[in-house]
Each structure stands twice: as structure tokens, then as C-alpha cells.
Amino acid sequence: MNTVWNVLRWILAALACLWLALCTAVGPIYRADGSIADFSWGNAAIGIVAFAAYLGLVVGLARLSRGGWNIPKVVRSKGAAGGKLRGFLARHEPAIVHATDRTWKLVAVFIIGWLWCYVTLLSAFGADLFSQIREFTSFWEQAHGNPQTYLDGTGVVNTIMDVYPTAHYLWPADPTFLTNQHNILLTLLYGGVAFASRSLTGAVDAGIILLSGLQFAFAAFCCAATANRFLNMPFLRHDASGSAGASLPSARHTAAGSPRQGEPTEPMKNNPNISTAEAALPRPASATTRIVVLALLLLNPIVVTSTIALTKSPLFAFAFVWWFGVLYEIHATKAFAGAAADGPDAVPVPARTVVALAVSTLVMLASAKYALYIVALQLVLALLADRRRWRTWAVALLIPLIAFQGMLTALTATNTIINGDGIESKGIQLQQIGRIAQRDPGSIPQGAREEIAPIVDLDAAAQAYFPQDADRMKSSGSAEDKLIAYKWQTVTADDMTRFNDAWMQIVKASPVVAIDALLAECYGYFDVTDVPYVSAIYYMDNGVIKANAPFIGGWLGGWRDAVAWVFNGWSHIPVLGWPVHGNFWTILVLVVGAAEVVLRRWRALAFHLPMLLLMGVMITAPANNFDRHMLPLVFVFAFLALWFRRDAKTDMRRLC
Incomplete structure (x- = not known):
């Protein structure tokens, strides 16, 4: 067996x-x-x-x-440079560890390291932000006695629900201009702050700068909190008696003869002042590990530019980093307790940790629709892997999930907001229909043509189809320059019930072209040689900024263009540019996951499988190799690697 x-x-x-x-x-x-x-x-x-x-x-x-694992050791070189680096780390290790041994110190490190980006660029965003501002502005004006264009009886309208098409059959009879297209809570926050800025200053720039500053601070906190958990393991503590009974030994234990932070654990084995339980536990990270982890977060343009990018994905990604760190703490207390000779099988989760998990869960749910599936999957996996802590999972995952989804259901049921159009989840299907209509139209059965006709204009779809982006198939864009492929203005709920059947007939009639449509829209996420279709760097320098926020766009002259030019130039260098691409880190995450399967690390996988679901989100996303969909994996890879390494050491202790 x-x-x-x-x-x-x-x-x-x-x-x-x-x-x-x-x-x-x-x-x-x-x-x-x-x-x-x-x-x-x-x-x-x-x-x-x-x-x-x-x-x-x-x-x-x-x-x-x-x-046995003895890396990362970037100083193994026997050359002069390697010797100097080893000497530098040996001399400064205590200082490096001391400077990064608390969350507040790490917050300071991240703020200082990223500050140049916020001070010199102020903000980064795309068209989505101004769609949210427009939604809120229309809603506010309508609610304060200034009626806005909604339906004029002829179906000729020009609202935000037409730029990002939401089928008219979903619209309530009474005017409302809030939708869940870009997540309602973010729309209220971004739109409200920008509206207030325009009312007070005559322009949205100040509000946008404030929003980017808030996200910048949140990003620093999330990365610092998680870095502290991984590098310093503050959750390993003594109980009142000094033993490892109800809780775990402290990572900062300083009994006579015990090693300082960052020093190897081997000398502890023969130290009479250290308990068996503590000797079995890992120590805080070395100076080398700290430098590597911090460098990956401080120097990568994908991370740096995302700290000020108001495109919803970065907010989700930074909250995911925080969430990931809290999950590591909960996993590690059980795993390390099992490794300790006198450790318990389960360790209580502190209230502050439960609160951190609940709050990070809520931020994720508020910032990305697919967070619903990420949280639901993690809830099931956590209950399977650690059912003794079911109260923790219920309070921190289940209750936020039910509360948030209940709020959305209530808001849509009362016509306070308009729910998102289901067409948003049919990107691959639309791409397959469009490619077949463009490249093999003769294969489409007449029955399928008749079923799809009220939903999709096949002739327009053939013209609009673009291999890497499904937005054109969804008729996204301003009314004056788009082809109407998806007939959102006239389609009905009854028409949509026949979509899947028509799509299946079309795919069956031309399976090779359908496969092409699927692969063309997602291969880039997993091809390390592919340059991003839309990089994270795009949001710091684009026409939307200069056209809609002239103060931000003109700040410091041509500095924004120069930074974008440098980062894009780096991105397009073969091999050396790979670390600036999201798919490089996505691939590494998948490789680490495959290794964990081979090593039978089922409990660790229970907390890592949501990242596989994120890869599924990429495949079904409306565009190929879109950096912003990969941000969570980019941000957490350094911590995932440290988790993998630490589990390897724990496995070796058990074998010994």
C-alpha cells in the first residue's frame, strides 16, 4: 500500500x-x-x-x-568577496538580528525601504479607480437631490454599468449607481475619499494620495507582522514554571549558555540549561536569512510599486501576507509542540492571533471577490488538519465569511447595490466562442447560433476577439469605441440559461480552436520565459494618471517616466528579468507545493493549497499573464520558502 x-x-x-x-x-x-x-x-x-x-x-x-537543510547560505564562496561577506555577517549578526526582532522595527524597515516610492510617485492606479469614483459620485448626487441618467425608456444610457457592462435585467427599477463590480466596500472607500477631496480641493489628487498612503502603511504592517512571525517566532513562549507545558518555549530565551538570536541550534543539544522541549525547537532566523527575506520584499519592483497601487489586487495580496503569517503561527505551535519531547499535541491560540486572522480575512473578502473561495477552502482544510481548534476556525474564518456574504446578499436583495454580472466568470467560455467565431465560423451549428444570438453577437465577437484578453468579448470599455459582442443591454435572465448549452455545442464542433483559446489566455502564468501582458509596473505610469490626476502625473517632472523605464527595461532582460515577473514566483510556489506532496507534508499543504486555488483564479482571469493576479504568491514566496525549510529541520529532528 x-x-x-x-x-x-x-x-x-x-x-x-x-x-x-x-x-x-x-x-x-x-x-x-x-x-x-x-x-x-x-x-x-x-x-x-x-x-x-x-x-x-x-x-x-x-x-x-x-x-538536512543548510541553506540559504549566500556566503559559501571561497573567494575574497565571499570571505568579506562572511566576515561582515559574523561581525554584524547581533546588530542585524536586534534591528529586526520586533514587529515595530520591521515596520520601520519597510517604511524606510519603500518610502522613496510613495514620496516620489505619490500613487499608482488604472481606469478601475475612476470607475469606482464615478459610481460613488453618481450615487451621492442621486441621493442628495441631483437625479442622474439611469434609464430613459429607450435603453440609451451612459452609466458606469455600461462601461463595465452589467446586464440591464439586473438593474432595479429605482435608480442606484453602486455595484459590486469592483467590490462595494472598496468603491465606497475609494469613491468617498476621492469625492470628498474633489469637494474640498477641486480635484481628486489629494484623496488619491491619502488612499495610497493608507495602503502603504497597511502594506508595511502586513509584511512586518508576517516577517516577525517567521523570523523571530514570538509565539514560542515559556509558561510560568519555565517549562514547555501549556505553551512553547520562548524564542528569546536567554538562560546561561543558550545561543543568541540567529545563532545555530546545534550547541543547545548538550546544554544542561536547556530543556529537551526547547532543544527540539527552531531558533530565530539568522542574519543571512533576514537579509534575503527583506531584500526580496524591499528590492522587487513588483512589491514596491504595489504598495501605492489602488487596483484592489495589491490590497488583497498584502492582507493575504498577513493572513499567511497568522496561519503559520497556528500551524507552527502545533508542529513544534509535536517535535518537542514534552510538548502538547495542541496549543491554545491566543485571542490576539484569532483577531488578526479574522481581520485579515475580512480585508481579503472586502478587496477581491475570489477571496470567498479562498477562505471557504481554507476553512475546510483547517478543520480537517486541526479539528481540535475548530473554535478558532469558526471565529476567524467562518463567522467573517458568513457576515460578509450576508451583507452582500442583503444589499443586493434590497436593491441597495447591483450585483456583479455572471458574465465576469465566463471569460474562458467567451474567449472560446470568440476564437471559433473568428477562425472556424463554419463549424458553429445552427442550433448553437440561435441559442447564443440573444447573448453574443458572433460577428462582433469575431472582430473583438483578442487571444490574451477577454474584456473585449465582455464589451468592456467606453460606449463610443467598443464593439458590442456581449449584448448586455438586451439580454435577459432567460437567455442566459441557454449560454452553457450553446457554448458546449460550439466547443464540441471545434475542439482544437477551443483548446487554443484556453491556452492562449493562461499559458503565460506558467511560462517563465513569457513577459507579462500587463505588468504591475503599468499602474505607476499610464495615460489614466496623467489625464485624470494632473498633479500626481506631473509630480517631480519626468521622474515617473524614468522609474517606469528602468523597471520595464529590467523586466525585458532575458533571464535577469524573470524575478520582475509574477510568473517566476508563481512557478516556484507550484514547485515547492509539488515537493511538499512528495514529502507528505499534509498539514503544511492544508495551509498552502489556497495558493493552488489562486492559480486556478489566474487561469480563469480575463487576461493572460496579468501580474496583479499573481501578487499574493509573489509577496509570500520568501515566507513559504522559510516555512518549507523550517519543516525540513523539524522532520530531521524527528528522525534523529
Whole structure:
């Protein structure tokens, strides 16, 4: 039976590597706007090399974990530079550890390290922000006696619900201008602050700068709180008697002869002043690890520019970092207690930790619609992996989930807001319909044409189809310059019930083109050689900023353009530019997950599988290789790697 499970684990890991290899192999095809039918021996060779590389990484991680982990050690070089670096770290390790051993100190590190971005760029955003401002402004004016255009009896309208089309059958009879298109709480916050700014100063710039400043501070807090949990493990504490009974030994224990923070744990084994339980526990991170982790967050343009970007995804991603750190604390207290000789099987979760998990959950739910599925999955997995703490999961995950979803249901049921259009979740299906209408129209059955006609104009779809972006198929954009592919103005609820059947007929009639549409819209998320279709850097320098916020756009002259030019130039350098792409970190997360499957780290996987669901969100997202959908994985990778490394050390202690 063990042999069967071993085989199944390796099959799962191999399938993950095979998916990465396939996306890498077809990349040249879809960048040339080709078809899977063009797959050649050259593409096969690329796929084989990629598969071998990714599987080799999984095997290497598994072997390192089983044989003991002694990295990262960036100072192993025996050259002069390596020796100087080793000497520098040896001399300054206590200072480095001391400067990063509290959350407030780490907050200061992040604020200082990122401050140049906020001070010199002020804010970063795209068209979505001004859609939210327009929604709130229309709502406010309508509510204060200034009627806004809604329906004029002819169906000719020009509201925000037409720019990001929401089918008219979803509109209530009484005018309302708030939608859940961009998450209602963010729309109220962003739109309200911008509206107040315009009322007080005559422009939205001051309000936008304030919003970016608030997000900047929130980002620093989230990264600092999680860095403190991973680097310093403050949750490992003594109880009143000094033993590891009801709680775990302190990471800052300073009994005679015990090592300082960051020092190796090996000397503890023969130290009579250290209990067996404490000797089995990991110590705070070394100076080298701290420098690596902080560098990944302070120097990567994806992270830096996201601190001030008001595009909803960064807010979700920073809240996810905080959430991830709290989950690590809850997981680690149980895992380390099990590793300790006299440790308990379960350790109570402090109230402040439960509150942190609940608040981070609520911020995630408020900032991204797909957070609903992330939280729901984590709730199920947590109950399976750690059912003794069911009260923690109920209070911090279940109650926020029910409360938030209940609020949305009540607001839509009372016509206070307009719910999002279901078409938003049909991006892949729309892309398949559009590609087939464009490249194989003769295959579409007459019955399918008749069923889809009230929903999608196939002729317009054929013109609007673009391989990497489904927004055109959803008729997104201003009314004067878009083709009407999705007939949001006239479609009915009854018409939409036939969408899936019509789509299935169309796909069955041209399966190869349908596969092309799917792969063309998602391969870039898993092809390390692919440059982002829309990078995170885009939001710091685009036409929307200069046209709608002239003070922000003109601040410090051409500095914004210069920074964008440098970052984009770095991004387009082969290989060296990979770390500036979200897909590089997404791929590494998937490789680490595959290694955890091989190593049977089921409890750790119970807290990491939501990241796999995030990859599913990428695949169904409206655009290919869109950096902002990968931000959560970019931000947490350093902590995931440290979690993986620490679990490896725990495994070795158990074996010893």
C-alpha cells in the first residue's frame, strides 16, 4: 500500500511539472498567434527540457529536506568577496538580528525601504479607480437631490454599468449607481475619499494620495507582522514554571549558555540549561536569512510599486501576507509542540492571533471577490488538519465569511447595490466562442447560433476577439469605441440559461480552436520565459494618471517616466528579468507545493493549497499573464520558502 501512495505522490508532482512544461513549450506558438496544431519537435524539445528542470527542482528539494537543510547560505564562496561577506555577517549578526526582532522595527524597515516610492510617485492606479469614483459620485448626487441618467425608456444610457457592462435585467427599477463590480466596500472607500477631496480641493489628487498612503502603511504592517512571525517566532513562549507545558518555549530565551538570536541550534543539544522541549525547537532566523527575506520584499519592483497601487489586487495580496503569517503561527505551535519531547499535541491560540486572522480575512473578502473561495477552502482544510481548534476556525474564518456574504446578499436583495454580472466568470467560455467565431465560423451549428444570438453577437465577437484578453468579448470599455459582442443591454435572465448549452455545442464542433483559446489566455502564468501582458509596473505610469490626476502625473517632472523605464527595461532582460515577473514566483510556489506532496507534508499543504486555488483564479482571469493576479504568491514566496525549510529541520529532528 505504501508503494501505491508513493507512486501517486510522484504522479501528482510530475503532473504539476508537466503542466509547467506544456505552458513553456506552447509559449512560442501562442506568442506567434499560432495553434496547438502547429506543435513541432522543437516545441517538444522545449517541453522535455522544461519538464526535466522542474522535476529536477522537486527532486532536489525533496532530497535536501530528507538529508538536512543548510541553506540559504549566500556566503559559501571561497573567494575574497565571499570571505568579506562572511566576515561582515559574523561581525554584524547581533546588530542585524536586534534591528529586526520586533514587529515595530520591521515596520520601520519597510517604511524606510519603500518610502522613496510613495514620496516620489505619490500613487499608482488604472481606469478601475475612476470607475469606482464615478459610481460613488453618481450615487451621492442621486441621493442628495441631483437625479442622474439611469434609464430613459429607450435603453440609451451612459452609466458606469455600461462601461463595465452589467446586464440591464439586473438593474432595479429605482435608480442606484453602486455595484459590486469592483467590490462595494472598496468603491465606497475609494469613491468617498476621492469625492470628498474633489469637494474640498477641486480635484481628486489629494484623496488619491491619502488612499495610497493608507495602503502603504497597511502594506508595511502586513509584511512586518508576517516577517516577525517567521523570523523571530514570538509565539514560542515559556509558561510560568519555565517549562514547555501549556505553551512553547520562548524564542528569546536567554538562560546561561543558550545561543543568541540567529545563532545555530546545534550547541543547545548538550546544554544542561536547556530543556529537551526547547532543544527540539527552531531558533530565530539568522542574519543571512533576514537579509534575503527583506531584500526580496524591499528590492522587487513588483512589491514596491504595489504598495501605492489602488487596483484592489495589491490590497488583497498584502492582507493575504498577513493572513499567511497568522496561519503559520497556528500551524507552527502545533508542529513544534509535536517535535518537542514534552510538548502538547495542541496549543491554545491566543485571542490576539484569532483577531488578526479574522481581520485579515475580512480585508481579503472586502478587496477581491475570489477571496470567498479562498477562505471557504481554507476553512475546510483547517478543520480537517486541526479539528481540535475548530473554535478558532469558526471565529476567524467562518463567522467573517458568513457576515460578509450576508451583507452582500442583503444589499443586493434590497436593491441597495447591483450585483456583479455572471458574465465576469465566463471569460474562458467567451474567449472560446470568440476564437471559433473568428477562425472556424463554419463549424458553429445552427442550433448553437440561435441559442447564443440573444447573448453574443458572433460577428462582433469575431472582430473583438483578442487571444490574451477577454474584456473585449465582455464589451468592456467606453460606449463610443467598443464593439458590442456581449449584448448586455438586451439580454435577459432567460437567455442566459441557454449560454452553457450553446457554448458546449460550439466547443464540441471545434475542439482544437477551443483548446487554443484556453491556452492562449493562461499559458503565460506558467511560462517563465513569457513577459507579462500587463505588468504591475503599468499602474505607476499610464495615460489614466496623467489625464485624470494632473498633479500626481506631473509630480517631480519626468521622474515617473524614468522609474517606469528602468523597471520595464529590467523586466525585458532575458533571464535577469524573470524575478520582475509574477510568473517566476508563481512557478516556484507550484514547485515547492509539488515537493511538499512528495514529502507528505499534509498539514503544511492544508495551509498552502489556497495558493493552488489562486492559480486556478489566474487561469480563469480575463487576461493572460496579468501580474496583479499573481501578487499574493509573489509577496509570500520568501515566507513559504522559510516555512518549507523550517519543516525540513523539524522532520530531521524527528528522525534523529
